[in-house]
Amino acid sequence: MLSQTAEYALRAVLYLAERADDRTVRVGEMAQALRIPRNYLSKILHRLARAGVLTSTRGKTGGFQLAVPADRLRLSEIVAPFDRIDERRRCLLGRPQCNDRTACAAHSRWKDVADTVATFFRETTVAELLSDAAVPA
């Protein structure tokens, strides 16, 4: 569903949010804990910082932190730098123009599905996922 890269980003942000004291978290720690290749994760975190999702600091006490409170951080913000979710889901048959007026064969049935997916990413916050995790079903 998500690219490997976007999935790494999401897992990394959740890891940071779970430890949302004020300390910074180093790449090495996250890579080890999440079993994500260290140098690859490093670049993902850098991109998240450029996207305004994280803050990064260098040097001895450096590392990464959330730049946004978990209850205001939507999944779409985390995923967007890596996957163009809305774009990809608009037309199941890949037509550049596909909407209610110029619809592909799948449009009328697919749009509700695509909207369900888009809404999930647009509205779900990191804090909501954490609260679910705290009280497993």
Added chain:
Amino acid sequence: MLSQTAEYALRAVLYLAERADDRTVRVGEMAQALRIPRNYLSKILHRLARAGVLTSTRGKTGGFQLAVPADRLRLSEIVAPFDRIDERRRCLLGRPQCNDRTACAAHSRWKDVADTVATFFRETTVAELLSDAAVPA
């Protein structure tokens, strides 16, 4: 959402179903009409034939036809040889084990979304898409 290959497969099957008289359709015609690389499409159609979705015949009057009536052909049958939809959508965070008992942080909210997608492919038939296309919204 779908891989390029699965999207080609779906478009090709819809093209065949729209012309579901008894004639066979040649790869060249479909490739041209759908603007899909001819040799690539050829292999996709071959895989659909091996999967039981199409029948193929060689020689002068050869080509491809649906092997299943459009109203009994589900989208999942067309897509399955190329994309493992259910697998990919099970866990948003990519955990090998993720279910109601051993849930990832996203599980409880994601499962409904994933189920919506899976149900769409599992239940929607080619005939349903065609009837929509005939009566545009």
Added chain:
DNA sequence: TCAATTTATGATATTAACATGATAAAGACA
């Protein structure tokens, strides 16, 4: 039979995603 036409198949090429490795730049602190 044989030529024409079609799908089937194997080899190869291209591209983007994923990943690694080495070095530069910045910050902390003795």
Added chain:
DNA sequence: TGTCTTTATCATGTTAATATCATAAATTGA
């Protein structure tokens, strides 16, 4: 200041998806 630790960046390698090319095998019909 100088050293250590961290992120930032650049160069390169690997892999799978996508695509192309050439040839084989099957079918039709003159």
